[in-house]
Structures are given as structure tokens and as C-alpha cells.
Amino acid sequence: MAGVVPYLGLLVKGALITLEVSALALVCALVIGVVVGIVATSRFRAAQAAARVYVELVRSIPLLVQLFFAYYGLPLMFKVNFTPYQAATAALALYGGAYMVEAVRSGIQSVGRNQWEAARALGIGYWHTMTYVVAPQAIRVTLPAAAGIFISLLKGSSVASIIGFVELLQTAVNIRNTIFSLSPLLVAGILYFLMCYGLSRFGSRVERRFRYGGAS
Amino acid sequence: MSAAPAAAGMLSVEGLVKRFGSRTVLNGITFQVTPGEVLVIIGPSGGGKSTLLRCVNGLEDFSSGRIVLDGLVVQPSGANIWEVRKRAGMIFQHFNLFPHLTARQNIELAPRVALRRPASECRERAEALLARVGLAEFGHHYPGQLSGGQQQRVAIARALAMDPKLMLFDEPTSALDPETVGEVLAVMKELATGGMTMVVVTHELNFAKEVGDRILFMDAGVVVEDGTPGELLSQPRNPRTRQFIQAVL
Numbered sequence: 001m002a003g004v005v006p007y008l009g010l011l012v013k014g015a016l017i018t019l020e021v022s023a024l025a026l027v028c029a030l031v032i033g034v035v036v037g038i039v040a041t042s043r044f045r046a047a048q049a050a051a052r053v054y055v056e057l058v059r060s061i062p063l064l065v066q067l068f069f070a071y072y073g074l075p076l077m078f079k080v081n082f083t084p085y086q087a088a089t090a091a092l093a094l095y096g097g098a099y100m101v102e103a104v105r106s107g108i109q110s111v112g113r114n115q116w117e118a119a120r121a122l123g124i125g126y127w128h129t130m131t132y133v134v135a136p137q138a139i140r141v142t143l144p145a146a147a148g149i150f151i152s153l154l155k156g157s158s159v160a161s162i163i164g165f166v167e168l169l170q171t172a173v174n175i176r177n178t179i180f181s182l183s184p185l186l187v188a189g190i191l192y193f194l195m196c197y198g199l200s201r202f203g204s205r206v207e208r209r210f211r212y213g214g215a216s
Numbered sequence: 217m218s219a220a221p222a223a224a225g226m227l228s229v230e231g232l233v234k235r236f237g238s239r240t241v242l243n244g245i246t247f248q249v250t251p252g253e254v255l256v257i258i259g260p261s262g263g264g265k266s267t268l269l270r271c272v273n274g275l276e277d278f279s280s281g282r283i284v285l286d287g288l289v290v291q292p293s294g295a296n297i298w299e300v301r302k303r304a305g306m307i308f309q310h311f312n313l314f315p316h317l318t319a320r321q322n323i324e325l326a327p328r329v330a331l332r333r334p335a336s337e338c339r340e341r342a343e344a345l346l347a348r349v350g351l352a353e354f355g356h357h358y359p360g361q362l363s364g365g366q367q368q369r370v371a372i373a374r375a376l377a378m379d380p381k382l383m384l385f386d387e388p389t390s391a392l393d394p395e396t397v398g399e400v401l402a403v404m405k406e407l408a409t410g411g412m413t414m415v416v417v418t419h420e421l422n423f424a425k426e427v428g429d430r431i432l433f434m435d436a437g438v439v440v441e442d443g444t445p446g447e448l449l450s451q452p453r454n455p456r457t458r459q460f461i462q463a464v465l
Contacts (some may be wrong), residue, residue, distance in 0.1 A: 074298075098379035112307065114310060114312040115314065115449065117275055117308070117311070117312065118308065118312035118314070119274055119314075119326075120275060120301060121301055121304075121305075121306035121308075122301070122305075122326035122330065122374070122375070122378060123274060123298050123301040123326060123330040123331075123378060124325070124326055124329055124330045125330070127297065128329040128330065132325055132329060133314055133325075136316045137315070137316050180386075192419075
């Protein structure tokens with residue numbers, strides 16, 4: 001067990017890389033989620049269908065397969081080379097994006113039709129209604145889901161170790177191969193737990209801040 | 217107001233037909249409202265009253281007919297529909313306030329984003345309107361912290377903030393506790409006295425008698441009878457009208 005101590009710094013560095021890739025993927029997923037989520041709730045049928053296909057496809061294919069596709073498939077198709085870091089980020093972003101689309105969509109749809117009508121009757125247009133009336137209410141549904149997505153991205157990023165991306169898990173595996181002990185994996189597990197638990201605590205604190213006075 | 221030509225009216229509805237699938241909800245509605253007039257529409261539920269109001273400000277499309285509001289031809293997908301909505305304030309049965317905004321923010325929002333008025337001006341106006349509906353102290357309350365009657369008064373202030381030429385009321389007191397109905401009707405009466413043109417769908421026949429200049433009785437998508445409160449409520453000509461008024465009173 002003591003053998004892992006000299007490697008703690010390395011493991012923490014691995015955890016930071018995991019956090020970095022997940023955060024980057026989350027930001028991309030948020031952008032995808034908001035844009036595609038708004039499209040998915042619009043009245044344009046073709047765009048709705050396209051959003052549906054994206055969400056269903058990504059949710060039905062294992063993350064590992066998507067990762068292989070990003071790392072081995074995309075370079076073949078587009079004559080670009082992704083580093084493991086880029087491939088992992090792209091795969092996680094597309095993966096998280098699909099779930100984020102659903103989170104944004106259900107947030108928007110949680111806001112009743114009467115809110116849209118009240119705004120329309122006041123002469124407030126679509127984008128202003130979305131910005132000032134719907135989004136602030138939708139966020140109460142979307143935000144907790146987004147925190148959950150961030151956590152699954154964080155854990156999901158461990159899959160990227162398979163394409164040689166040295167994040168937290170791969171760091172632990174490398175150390176284990178040096179010191180022949182399972183303790184680095186145990187430490188990695190603890191670091192994953194601390195990050196995810198911290199995020200979920202942070203998530204519920206933010207969630208509380210978005211509550212507003214009274215019922216209804 | 218003497219018989220003004222249709223062009224001088226605030227609102228003119230001619231031969232309005234609205235179908236939902238095979239069901240005809242409005243079957244040739246025609247009436248005029250002159251500036252400053254209070255038109256009360258009564259009739260049984262499902263008779264098309266709400267649908268009629270919703271057609272006037274383009275919340276609902278219609279099948280045929282013509283609506284002219286303050287000189288603007290209303291077409292739900294037409295370019296001027298936003299102009300129409302700015303000129304016609306609407307009060308809903310269930311208030312439809314924005315629950316994440318305080319009473320004052322509810323009132324400020326539309327003038328600020330739809331008319332691009334400066335924030336300070338919107339704020340002052342909101343305070344004044346809150347005072348006008350008797351809620352000067354409640355500006356920082358969220359809708360969830362207000363009673364139904366207070367919420368509906370905020371909704372009226374919110375509509376007035378857009379300086380509408382015409383106010384549409386869709387059963388404004390039907391969702392209220394009996395003890396708060398009076399405060400909403402009092403605000404509406406004050407509006408009417410101030411010269412606001414109003415179209416009010418309601419079951420409050422006392423309000424119709426006291427404040428209404430004219431009453432329209434609607435049933436099954438048509439205007440059954442149209443007259444002054446004195447005529448229509450005391451001596452209804454149509455047996456259907458008589459039956460309804462006896463049942464409600």
C-alpha cells in the first residue's frame with residue numbers, strides 16, 4: 001500500500017486531466033444541447049427528426065464504440081488525425097450532447113403553453129420569450145440533469161484509456177504495472193468518488209439557488 | 217357613441233368562422249366595438265367565447281372572416297400580428313403570470329424587451345401601475361406569494377404597461393375565490409370608467425349590467441342576441457337567452 005505514495009502526485013495530475021477533458025466535453029455538450037434542444041422543440045418537423053436521430057443514435061451505441069469511431073473512423077473519413085485527447089473530447093462531447101439535448105428539451109417542455117401565450121399576447125417575440133420567460137424556468141429542470149451528465153462524462157472518460165489516453169485510470173494502470181500493486185486503482189477510485197461526489201454536492205447547491213419564491 | 221362606420225371602430229369582426237377539424241366553433245360572428253365601449257360577452261361554456269377572443273389577438277388562427285383591430289387587419293401569420301398584440305392587451309382566466317419574476321418584473325418585461333423602453337422608465341411605470349391596481353406594496357412579491365385576486369390585478373397591470381388600445385378579458389374572475397372576485401371587478405370597472413375599450417367574456421351578470429355598454433349572448437358559435445344590458449338582461453327576446461339568464465341569475 002505504501003508503495004503508491006510517491007505516485008500520488010501523478011495520480012492527482014491524472015485526475016486533473018480527467019476533470020479537464022470532462023469539463024471541455026461538458027461545455028461542448030452544453031452548446032450542442034442548447035442548440036439542438038431548441039431545434040427539437042421548434043415546429044420544424046425535419047429539424048425535429050434530425051435531432052431525434054442524433055439523440056437516439058448516440059444513446060443506443062456504447063460510448064466505447066463511439067470512442068473507437070472518433071479515434072479510428074473519423075481520421076479515415078476526413079483525412080485528419082486526432083490525438084487521443086482530441087478524440088476523447090470529441091466522443092465525450094457528442095455523447096454528453098445527446099443527453100443534454102434531452103435535458104434541455106424536457107426543461108423547455110416543462111414550461112407550460114400558457115407562458116408562451118401570455119408572452120405572445122404581450123407582444124413579446126419568440127427569442128425574447130425563450131430568453132426571459134422560458135429559459136429561466138426550464139433551467140430548474142435542465143440544471144440537475146446537466147450535473148448528472150457531467151458526472152457520467154467524468155466516469156465515462158475512463159473509457160478513453162483504451163485508446164492510450166493517459167487520464168486518471170490509465171495513470172493508475174501504468175503505476176500498477178510498475179509497482180505491481182492494486183493500490184493505485186484504489187486511489188483512482190477514491191479520486192473518482194471525490195470528484196463525482198463534489199460535483200453532485202455542487203450541483204444541488206446551484207439547484208437550490210435557482211428556486212424562486214412561493215409555489216405555483 | 218352614435219352609429220360610427222366600421223372603419224372608425226376599435227374592433228370589427230365580420231363573418232368570423234373557426235373550425236377545429238370537423239367541428240365548427242365559431243360560425244359567422246359579426247360585431248363592432250367602438251372606442252371607449254365595454255362589450256360583455258356571455259353565454260354557456262363551450263360556446264366559442266374564449267376562442268373568439270383568442271382569434272382577435274391572433275393566438276388562434278381562424279378559417280374565414282375578417283377582423284380589423286384599430287385599423288389593422290388581423291392575420292395570425294401576418295407581418296403585423298405583433299403590432300396587433302401590442303395594441304390588444306389580454307387577461308387570462310388563470311392569470312398566466314411569469315412565476316420566476318416578481319410582480320414588478322412581470323409588468324416591466326414586455327415594455328422593456330418588446331418596446332425597448334429604458335429600464336428606469338419601465339420601472340417607474342410598473343410602480344405606478346401597481347399603485348393603480350392597489351398593489352403598491354407588492355412589487356417585490358412573486359406570483360406564488362399572492363392571492364388569485366392579487367395575481368389577476370398584476371396581470372391587468374402587466375397588460376396595461378403596453379398601453380393597449382383595447383383590453384380582452386377571458387373569464388378574468390372564473391378561477392378566483394369568491395372573496396377576491398370583487399377586487400378584480402373593481403379594477404376593471406375603474407378601467408372602463410377611464411375610457412378603456414374592453415371586450416369582457418364573463419359569467420358575472422352584475423358586472424355586465426353595471427359596467428357593460430352592450431352585451432352579446434353567444435351560444436354554439438353564433439351571436440344569439442345583442443343589446444344593451446337593460447334590453448338583454450331584463451327583456452331577452454330570444455328564448456335561449458332567456459333560459460340562460462334565468463339559470464345564471
